[in-house]
Amino acid sequence: MTELTPSPQRLAYLRRRQRRARLIRAWQIALLVALLGLWELSTRLGWSDGFLISSPSRMLATVAKLWREGQLWHHIGTSVLETVVGFTAGTALGTLIAVCMWWSDTLSRILDPYLVVLNALPKTALGPIFIVWMGAGMGSIITMTLAISLIVTILNMYQGFRGTDPEKIRLMRTLGASRGQILRLLVFPANYATLLATLKVNVGLSWVGVIMGEFLVSRSGLGYLIVYGSQVFNMDLVMASVLILAIAAVIMYRLVLWVEKYLNHLLGVMQ
Amino acid sequence: MIIELQNAAATYQAPDGEVEALRDVSFGVEEGEFCSIVGPSGCGKSTLLGAIAGLEHLSSGSVRVDGQEVTAPTSRIGLMPQRDQLFEWRSIWDNVTLGLQVMGQNTPERQKHVRELLERYDLGDFSRKKPGQLSGGMRQRCALIRTLATDPRILLLDEPFSALDYQTRLSVSSDIYRIIREQHKTALLVTHDISEAISMSDRVIVLSRRPAVVKDIIDMGALKSLPPLDRRDSPAFSGYFNLIWKELDLHD
Numbered sequence A: 001m002t003e004l005t006p007s008p009q010r011l012a013y014l015r016r017r018q019r020r021a022r023l024i025r026a027w028q029i030a031l032l033v034a035l036l037g038l039w040e041l042s043t044r045l046g047w048s049d050g051f052l053i054s055s056p057s058r059m060l061a062t063v064a065k066l067w068r069e070g071q072l073w074h075h076i077g078t079s080v081l082e083t084v085v086g087f088t089a090g091t092a093l094g095t096l097i098a099v100c101m102w103w104s105d106t107l108s109r110i111l112d113p114y115l116v117v118l119n120a121l122p123k124t125a126l127g128p129i130f131i132v133w134m135g136a137g138m139g140s141i142i143t144m145t146l147a148i149s150l151i152v153t154i155l156n157m158y159q160g161f162r163g164t165d166p167e168k169i170r171l172m173r174t175l176g177a178s179r180g181q182i183l184r185l186l187v188f189p190a191n192y193a194t195l196l197a198t199l200k201v202n203v204g205l206s207w208v209g210v211i212m213g214e215f216l217v218s219r220s221g222l223g224y225l226i227v228y229g230s231q232v233f234n235m236d237l238v239m240a241s242v243l244i245l246a247i248a249a250v251i252m253y254r255l256v257l258w259v260e261k262y263l264n265h266l267l268g269v270m271q
Numbered sequence B: 001m002i003i004e005l006q007n008a009a010a011t012y013q014a015p016d017g018e019v020e021a022l023r024d025v026s027f028g029v030e031e032g033e034f035c036s037i038v039g040p041s042g043c044g045k046s047t048l049l050g051a052i053a054g055l056e057h058l059s060s061g062s063v064r065v066d067g068q069e070v071t072a073p074t075s076r077i078g079l080m081p082q083r084d085q086l087f088e089w090r091s092i093w094d095n096v097t098l099g100l101q102v103m104g105q106n107t108p109e110r111q112k113h114v115r116e117l118l119e120r121y122d123l124g125d126f127s128r129k130k131p132g133q134l135s136g137g138m139r140q141r142c143a144l145i146r147t148l149a150t151d152p153r154i155l156l157l158d159e160p161f162s163a164l165d166y167q168t169r170l171s172v173s174s175d176i177y178r179i180i181r182e183q184h185k186t187a188l189l190v191t192h193d194i195s196e197a198i199s200m201s202d203r204v205i206v207l208s209r210r211p212a213v214v215k216d217i218i219d220m221g222a223l224k225s226l227p228p229l230d231r232r233d234s235p236a237f238s239g240y241f242n243l244i245w246k247e248l249d250l251h252d
Ligand SMILES: Nc1ncnc2c1ncn2[C@@H]1O[C@H](COP(=O)(O)OP(=O)(O)OP(=O)(O)O)[C@@H](O)[C@H]1O
Pocket: B012, B013, B014, B019, B020, B021, B039, B040, B041, B042, B043, B044, B045, B046, B047, B048, B210
């Protein structure tokens, strides 16, 4: 698609595009600096109460303090670990159940009303039950993330499996393929994109589950810091934790996109 | 007779009632023959091929292949499905060897055979490519080679060209015809294109509307010795066309 010697029009178009991209980036940075600056200034000049809304410098100081005390990585690590375990387990277990449902139509019909109810239920309502059953700890938190992501995964993957082209299944059957072979060679690879899309959704859902769970029970993690900070009225800690959480979530999402790209490359998938 | 149907009947059971797809279908296909099936849409053509391939159960009557009653899919029969149904995530090589993999016969001799087929039909340089990188005609040839790879004696083709545009369709059907003849296969082609049926087959089997019965079986006579594209130019062509058109009785 890229010609060896681009035409003048093409060069002009590319230059326009680049200029536009730079302009947008510049505005984004300016907006951020302006917001942070205004925030900082307003607390320094006494327009608003830094005790209530914190300020960029106070947040930074809080992060630095956490770091010096050696707690920063501990809390980040806890939340990240719970999230990773949560979305991996949610995706794997959900896919496994979807496979079973694809395998047995009877099973899928039996499970159908349960899935409908569980899908409609706000899963956070189950939090206190998990705590009573499993105690306050990582177990309850990961169960919480599972509760949130599992049903969506099952429904998405099952729908994907069901959508496999019937003509392709017919082809496999004339070749004498067993049900296992149809699953392994056709249904599963045909839904590779569905699997990755579900995984990405689960990363987000998993964070919700983890923070929710940490609000309820934990003694460490970013959710714990937020709740603890609000209880002792340390808004600097609350705001700093939210900031760290945002950064961690973005980095994790980027990593997942990167893993997806790598897998696509490895499997030779064309987009 | 390599394929023999006797009073074949098939009914689908559905929650809202029965669908009688085939009522009374009897015909035979000789070894090495190329037969076409034409019929109104939804009359039961795919069901018929399914029954011959051992995918569909008959409610009465029988299907025999090589003198044996068909009950389950066998490697004697290969299906070329609607559209090419190549798996986009597999390379061309992995697509054409799919059947060997499924049957657990991915041996060096079989692979050599497949490689020869690819070379012979101008696909040798494409075995590492993905289906998305090939033209419609090349994809059809891949689909045929995938079917030939397991060395079936009978090929069932279910409207394999229906997704192609007219120009491609003409050249692809002529390619596929040549390959099937060169490989000495028996072929049974389902199509709703009367011209295609006349240009490719030795005999055309005309089915009635659902539930299907055989309305007529028409021998292509002198046309049989001509390749597909030449048949379309032959004076006898339009006579056969009108005959089949009338038998199909599509209007009203
Ligand atoms: N699994 C099924 N359950 C119920 N009815 C079915 C099923 N498969 C096919 N039918 C019905 O049986 C009839 C024959 O179907 P079939 O697919 O064999 O027709 P066809 O001649 O191949 O149609 P087309 O020209 O559209 O390819 C149709 O009316 C169809 O709706």
